[in-house]
Amino acid sequence: MSSASTWLDLPDDHPFGLANLPYGVFSTNGTAPRVGVRIGDWVLDAGAVAQIGKDAVGVGDGPDLAVAWANPSLNPFLELGHQAWTIARDWLTEVFSEAVHEEAVRPHLIPLGEVTMHLPIAVADYVDFYASEHHATNVGKIFRPNSEPLTPNWKHLPIGYHGRSGTVVVSGTDVVRPSGQRKAPADPAPTFGPSRKLDIEAELGFVVGGSTTLGASVDVSLAAEQHLFGVVLLNDWSARDIQAWEYVPLGPFLGKSFGTSISAWVTPMAALEAARSALPTQDPLPLPYLRGAADAVFGLDIHVEVEWNGTVVSRPEYRDMYWAPAQMLAHLTVNGASIRSGDLFGSGTISGAARDSRGSFLELSWNGTEPVTMTDGSERSFLEDGDTVVLRAWAPGPAGSRIGLGEVGGRILPAR
Structure with missing residues (x-):
């Protein structure tokens, strides 16, 4: 029997060993x-x-x-x-x-x-957050160049929006290029057509279990223990030109709702005990309902890889995220909104300070001004028809092992 203590003939370093079991x-x-x-x-x-x-x-x-x-x-x-x-x-x-x-x-x-x-779950409700300070700062600089990058509320609460659960698909499902209204700042009027700035967002998705009643909230100190079942890799496909025109004043809508891809395997939170990490310093101190002990309000040391047409273009680190999963779930329910088994919430784009740790192509290409060079010498700023994107990730496991989170991939098809 190997050091993994299983009767199966498994290499000791297999990322889907006994400590994982997704x-x-x-x-x-x-x-x-x-x-x-x-x-x-x-x-x-x-x-x-x-x-x-x-x-x-x-x-x-x-x-x-x-x-x-x-x-x-x-x-x-x-x-x-x-x-x-x-x-x-x-x-x-x-x-x-x-x-x-x-x-x-x-x-x-x-x-x-x-x-x-x-698809591993029948998605009940889908919410997407915006928990990376680096990503939020970059997007603020790109979309609002003459304003402060972070909105005044960003460090006081986990910002999020309600997405469309019916368009969450399993890894390997093709994604059709969306159409919608687009208006660049210099355009005199909006036009309609296929998105010209189709993007990805490399995220973690958290799978929720255990229902609550309408009017009740989930305590931040109990959120992870009682309701966070596991983690999937999540790609929040995003049409940036549609998003930029529509998002003021109510936020993302058609620029996001056309498709979200998740990995086929759900890694249990119990498999990620060794990956728990401290959050960055939260300043100002969040309001009391968002505070909790370190064993309840924690980050995760998860290493993500973004592959675009066979070229690894980014390696974001989840430990850089500002808001904890437990804080996101507590905030999601603080107004009395109920949760249901099968709810899914995304972390928001995982991005770091360095260019090669940015989790979206909007940031990697700085809205098209700094194209990304592929292994074959071609350049990309946003997704073209036929492009494929694969996200992979792993986390530290017990005794120096690795926990594999699998992958989530998709290919872009032309607009219909």
Whole structure:
């Protein structure tokens, strides 16, 4: 048995080892989509194995994982709550650790190349935040060159907008170039047509579990423990020319709502314990409802890579983000807005101080004035038809291991 303590033949440094165990939804050969757990380069048919081992979680008194995992989304499992998530993870760890389970489990391990991955959650509500000070400053300088880059409220609350849950798609789904109104500052009037400044935003998405009632809020000190189930990689495709014309005074709308891509695998927050990091100094001190202990209000040391047409053009660091996931969720609900299992909220673009850590092409090309050079010598400022973008990420795991967050990719198709 390797140092990963599993009976599977896994390299010790595999990013999807025993310390990871992300959840997704898969199908094979036309079978119904259901919940799977990735380990190494296999996918465990989780519901089938849970059916075999129901006694391991206590028939009648524990969560019925076999039923929850037989669904075409993670939502029923998310609704079971934090205690059930912990029971499930402990049980899965035991299943892969103890050789006594190998005979029963191995027939339900499917090679990764033989499965089709689906959207892991039925997205209930989708909110996107704006939590990077570097990104917000850069965008402010580009969009409002004669004003202060950060708006007066930015360091007092996590700014966000409500997106469109129905256009969240799984990695590998093509994205059609959006059309809309565009008006450059020098144009006498707006015109209509395909976006000329199609962009990406490299983000993390946080998957929420456990519902609350209308009128109740989520305490910042309990948000991560009770309601943050896991993390996906998220690409918030953005039409900057449409966005620039429409966003005053109510914010993003058609420039964002046409598509958001997420990774197929949801990395549990429990797999990211070793990746927790301190936030940058928050000055001024946030209002009391946004304050909490360091073990509740934390950042994440997650390393992201942005690949554009095969060229890695940026490596943003999530630890640079100003606002914590728990603060975003607490702010989202402080007015009494309820949450539902399957809610998804994005962190906003992950950007750092250096050019090669900027998480959007708007910033990388400085709105087209500083084109990005690809490996083949071509130059890009914004996305052209046929371009592909892939985001990848990893985080530190226990005992010097790496936790892989998989990837989220998409290709741009011409406007229709």
